[in-house]
Every structure is written in structure tokens, then in C-alpha cells.
Amino acid sequence: MTLKTRIIPCLDVKDGRVVKGVSFVGLRDAGDPVEAAARYAREGADEICFLDITASHEDRGTLLDTVTRTAEEALCPLTVGGGVRSAEDMLALLRAGADKVAINSAAVKRPEVLTEAALAAGSQCVVCAxxxxxxxxxxxxxxxxxxxxxxxxDAVEFAQLAEERGAGEILLTSMDQDGVQNGYDNELLRAVTNVVGIPVIASGGAGTLDHLSDAVTEGGASAVLAASIFHFGTYSVREAKEAMMERGIPVRKTW
Amino acid sequence: MRRALFCCPPALFPPFPHAMQTVCLIDYGAGNLHSARRGLERAAGVSGLRIVASAEPEAIRSADRLVLPGVGAFRSCMEGLRARPGAKEAIGEAVARGTPFLGICVGMQLLADRGLEHEETQGLGLIPGMVRELKVGSLRLPHMGWNDVASSRPSPLVPKNNDAYFVHSFCFDTEDESDVIATCAYGEQFAAAVQRENVAGAQFHPEKSGPYGMAFLANFLGWRP
Incomplete structure (x- = not known):
């Protein structure tokens, strides 16, 4: 019995559509986040992450609708982030069907928002990005x-603060590595995983299947988040899991 | 339209030989109702299901089955349930009459006599035991993600061993070991699912646990304790 390392495909969503392009074979419409998420879930994704990059805060209705429809389709947990400014924003997403909500800029500006969110719904659904x-x-x-x-x-100090304030998980993105596909910043990951007791999700930089395993063995990550390597059909979630298994990392087998 | 006035009301003559069963998804502001609803609907498949999300005593009393979801802290969930007038009593009555009951995550923990999260809080007391923090040593908390569930005694509810999705830091210590029907391990072995007579609970989230979770929910919907 072992807790498995999670593989989390991430979809950037704008105005209810996937941006960055997802090139699945056999999808009617690759821009539909609901269909893409359901596809990942069927492939064995352990969680799905939506990052909403809609410019205006007024247009949250579209996101909530997308979240609701995705939660109904995908039988795995769903994390939603982007533009969450308060505990109320978080509760709206949870009510729509999200399982966890990532709070980013708002937490940096005012770390108490993490405490308010944790008190409102429990630390387990508060992710500090x-x-x-x-x-x-x-x-x-x-x-x-x-x-x-x-x-x-300081990012490492802030991660500790986030844990103290009530975050149940940290989604750690290296801006240097993001989109470069050169591998995660494992030094950054190690610096953070060494000082916090909550799970840390590695993000930013996955380009090969070995990168995923490195984030776990070198960085100490509990989960790996990736966008490009899955979207463009370079690798499937199953291939990622098989590669991790070969490196001796426990994963959930869905085949 | 005029003809309809002279027709027998459909409720008296249901189109199916067996009336569709009604599940009351207890709505007390502390659960992911969307996912639980969808999970139950999927698990029911073609046989269909009527789901009522409510904390009204009458809805609880009249349902064929009860599902209590729950996320957050033991104390806030229990307070949420107590804030719904008559809900706790109606649950007690329905359970005493033999209505099959399923608690999910904190909903399972609420079955205990008491919970020790934050401060000691009285639970529903439907399965003797208490809820305490997991002893995980140097491992991370919450226990978050997919982990193996192993059947610990024959039960019509528990599917073939597989991974299920967990998110929790506390676990249910039942007084009577035979109330545990499945276990999981993270730092220590703990109850992944419990059952005593017509009352059952899952520490994992069946509605988020892929085919394993669907099988568990389907078993619950067909369960005749």
C-alpha cells in the first residue's frame, strides 16, 4: 500500500476555451475544456488542473459553467486556479464542482486569504500557487x-508561511523553466519540499518523461503538473506513468 | 392538455414495474454535491435514480437511501448539520428504521461518537469510535492522492482491491475492529471504509475514484442490509 505520485495535466482556459491548443486524436473539438479533461481522466490522469486566464474578473460565469460540466464528466479531482481573490471566490468554484482551488496573487498580497479560505472549506481544498x-x-x-x-x-520563506496560514498543498511553478521544456527546477523544489510538511506539486518545465521522475527523486515532489507534453500528443498519461514505474516511482495503474 | 385532466396521475401507475429509488443527498453546506450527485447517477446506470439534495427532515425520512457527503473540518461539518433543524434527528430515525446510509470522507467521520479535530466535538454516534489525526511520522499531511484500498472482511460494498482517491488528515478509529470493511495505509493502517448494520462510510471519495469508486457506489445502491 503506497500513496501514488500524481500526474496532473493542466489546461489553460480562457473564456471557456482551452488555449495553447490541445491536439488529441478523435476529439470533436480540441478547444473544449470539458472534453479535453474527460479525455485525460479516461487516460488515467490522477487529477486535472484548470488555470483560468480570462482577462476580466466579470466573466467568471463562463468559468463556473466549465467547472460544473467538467466535474460531471471527469471522475477524478479537479483543481481550479486563476483570478481567485477571496474565500467567496473559492467557495463559488467549490460549489460549481471544483475539489481544490489554487490561490496565487491574492495570497501574495494578503496571506490571510489562505486562512480565511481554510476556515471556510478546510485546508484540503486550499492550494497556494x-x-x-x-x-x-x-x-x-x-x-x-x-x-x-x-x-x-522569498519563495521558500513564503511557502512556509503559506503552510502556516492554512494552505493544504503548494503548486510550485518555476517561471524560468515554464514553457521551456528543459525540466523542472529541482533545486527550487527541493528547497521548498525540505521545509514544508504539505504536498508540493512540481510545475513548469516538463519536456521529457524523465523530467517527471526527476521532480520526484531530486525535487521531492508529491505530484507533477504538465501541460505541453500532454497537449501536443507527445506523450500520453499512460506513457508518463510507465516511465515513472520504470524508475521505481509508485503510480496508479489504470490499464 | 384537456385529456390529461382525465388521465390517472402517473405517480399511481409508474411506467416501470419497480418504482425508481430515491436517494437523499444530505445538503448541509459541507459537501461537493455536484460530484456526489453525478457519481451516484453514473453508478445507477440505466436503472436510474431520483436524487434529492436536501436537509429537510421529511426528505431524509422518506428517502430509500441516504448519502452524507462532507469536506472540511469535523467540527464545522457537525455544526453545519446541527444548524439544519431536525436533520440530525431525522437521520437517527431513518437509520433506526433500516434505511441504508453512506457517509463520505468527513461524512464517514461524523458517524463516530466524537472527533478530536481542533477541539473535541460530538459526532452522530452511529458507529462507536473516535476520529483522530493520522500518525504519519515524517510523511506529508494531508494524505492526498490515490492509495490502495484492501478489503478486510467480506462485504457487499467493497469492490476488488484497487486505488481510491483520499484527501484527509484524520481517520476513524472504530471501537470494534469488525466495523472496518476495508483498510488503507499511510504511515499507519487506518479504516478506508466502515460498515455496521445499515450504516456505512468511505474515507476515500468514491465520486472521485474512477471505476473503483463507481463500483463502490453501485454496490451501495444495490445494497440490502
């Missing part, structure tokens, strides 16, 4: 607004 960039050897700083805005806040 941290976007970090290396600023010196062994030092990472948090950047917000899609990596454009430096904050001067």
Missing part, C-alpha cells in the same frame, strides 16, 4: 501577474 524565479544562486523570488511583476518576497 507560487510562481518563482531564480534571482541568485539558491534564492528564488515570487513574481506575480504571469511572471511580470517582482515582489521581493
Amino acid at each position: 507560487i510562481d518563482a524565479k531564480m534571482v541568485a544562486e539558491g534564492r528564488w523570488e515570487i513574481f506575480t501577474h504571469g511572471g511580470r511583476k517582482p515582489t521581493g518576497i
Whole structure:
């Protein structure tokens, strides 16, 4: 009996459509997040993550509808992030069918929002999303607004604070590695997993199947999140799991 | 339309030989109702199901089966349930009459006599025992993700051993070991599913646990304790 390392395909959603493109064979419409999520779930994804990058906060209705329809289709947990500013925002997503909600900029601005969210719905559904960039050897700083805005806040210290404040999990994205497909920033991961007791999801940089395993063995990640390698059909979730099994990492077998 | 006035009301003459069963999904503000509803509907398949999401005593008393979801802390869930007038009493009555009952995650933990999360809180007391923090040593909490569930005694509810999805930091210590029908291990062995007479619970989320979870829910829907 072992807790399995989770593989989490991530979909960027804008105005109710998947952006960045998903090229599944046999999908009627690759831009439909519901269909893409259901497909990943069938392939054996252990969780699905939606990041809403809709520009306006007013247009949350579309996201809530997408979340509801996805939760009905995919029989695995769903994490939703992007634009969550308060415990109320989080509750709206949970009511729509999300299982966990990622809070990013709002938590950096006001860490108490994590406590408010945890009190409202329990730590288990509060994910603190941290976007970090290396600023010196062994030092990472948090950047917000899609990596454009430096904050001067130390990412590792903030991860500890997030745990204290009530986050149940950390989604740690390396802004240096994101989209580059050169591998996760395993030093950053190790720095954070060494100091927190909650699970950490590795994000940003997966390009090969070995990268996924490295994040676990070198970085200490409990889960690996990836977008590109799955979207473009480079690898399937099953291939990712088989590769991890070969490296001796326990995964959930769905085949 | 005029003809309809002279027709017998459909409820008196259901189109199926067996009336569709009604499941009351107890809605007390502390559960992911969407997923639980969808999970039950899927598990029911073609035989269909009427699901009522409610905490009204009458809905609870008249249902064929009861499902109590739950996320968050033991105390806040119990407070949420107590805040619904008559819900706790109606659950007690229905269970005493033999209505099959399923608690999910914190909904299972609420079956205990008491919970020790934050401060000690009285539970529903339907299965003797208490809810305490998992002893995991250096492992991370919450226990979050997919882990093996193993049947620990023959039960019509538990499917063939497989992975299920867990998110919790606390576990249900039953007083009577035979109330545990399946176990899981994370730092220590703990109850993954419990059952005593017509009352059952799953620490994992069957509605999120793929085919294993669907099989579990289908077993519950067909269960005649």
C-alpha cells in the first residue's frame, strides 16, 4: 500500500476555451475544456488542473459553467486556479464542482486569504500557487501577474508561511523553466519540499518523461503538473506513468 | 392538455414495474454535491435514480437511501448539520428504521461518537469510535492522492482491491475492529471504509475514484442490509 505520485495535466482556459491548443486524436473539438479533461481522466490522469486566464474578473460565469460540466464528466479531482481573490471566490468554484482551488496573487498580497479560505472549506481544498524565479544562486523570488511583476518576497520563506496560514498543498511553478521544456527546477523544489510538511506539486518545465521522475527523486515532489507534453500528443498519461514505474516511482495503474 | 385532466396521475401507475429509488443527498453546506450527485447517477446506470439534495427532515425520512457527503473540518461539518433543524434527528430515525446510509470522507467521520479535530466535538454516534489525526511520522499531511484500498472482511460494498482517491488528515478509529470493511495505509493502517448494520462510510471519495469508486457506489445502491 503506497500513496501514488500524481500526474496532473493542466489546461489553460480562457473564456471557456482551452488555449495553447490541445491536439488529441478523435476529439470533436480540441478547444473544449470539458472534453479535453474527460479525455485525460479516461487516460488515467490522477487529477486535472484548470488555470483560468480570462482577462476580466466579470466573466467568471463562463468559468463556473466549465467547472460544473467538467466535474460531471471527469471522475477524478479537479483543481481550479486563476483570478481567485477571496474565500467567496473559492467557495463559488467549490460549489460549481471544483475539489481544490489554487490561490496565487491574492495570497501574495494578503496571506490571510489562505486562512480565511481554510476556515471556510478546510485546508484540503486550499492550494497556494507560487510562481518563482531564480534571482541568485539558491534564492528564488515570487513574481506575480504571469511572471511580470517582482515582489521581493522569498519563495521558500513564503511557502512556509503559506503552510502556516492554512494552505493544504503548494503548486510550485518555476517561471524560468515554464514553457521551456528543459525540466523542472529541482533545486527550487527541493528547497521548498525540505521545509514544508504539505504536498508540493512540481510545475513548469516538463519536456521529457524523465523530467517527471526527476521532480520526484531530486525535487521531492508529491505530484507533477504538465501541460505541453500532454497537449501536443507527445506523450500520453499512460506513457508518463510507465516511465515513472520504470524508475521505481509508485503510480496508479489504470490499464 | 384537456385529456390529461382525465388521465390517472402517473405517480399511481409508474411506467416501470419497480418504482425508481430515491436517494437523499444530505445538503448541509459541507459537501461537493455536484460530484456526489453525478457519481451516484453514473453508478445507477440505466436503472436510474431520483436524487434529492436536501436537509429537510421529511426528505431524509422518506428517502430509500441516504448519502452524507462532507469536506472540511469535523467540527464545522457537525455544526453545519446541527444548524439544519431536525436533520440530525431525522437521520437517527431513518437509520433506526433500516434505511441504508453512506457517509463520505468527513461524512464517514461524523458517524463516530466524537472527533478530536481542533477541539473535541460530538459526532452522530452511529458507529462507536473516535476520529483522530493520522500518525504519519515524517510523511506529508494531508494524505492526498490515490492509495490502495484492501478489503478486510467480506462485504457487499467493497469492490476488488484497487486505488481510491483520499484527501484527509484524520481517520476513524472504530471501537470494534469488525466495523472496518476495508483498510488503507499511510504511515499507519487506518479504516478506508466502515460498515455496521445499515450504516456505512468511505474515507476515500468514491465520486472521485474512477471505476473503483463507481463500483463502490453501485454496490451501495444495490445494497440490502
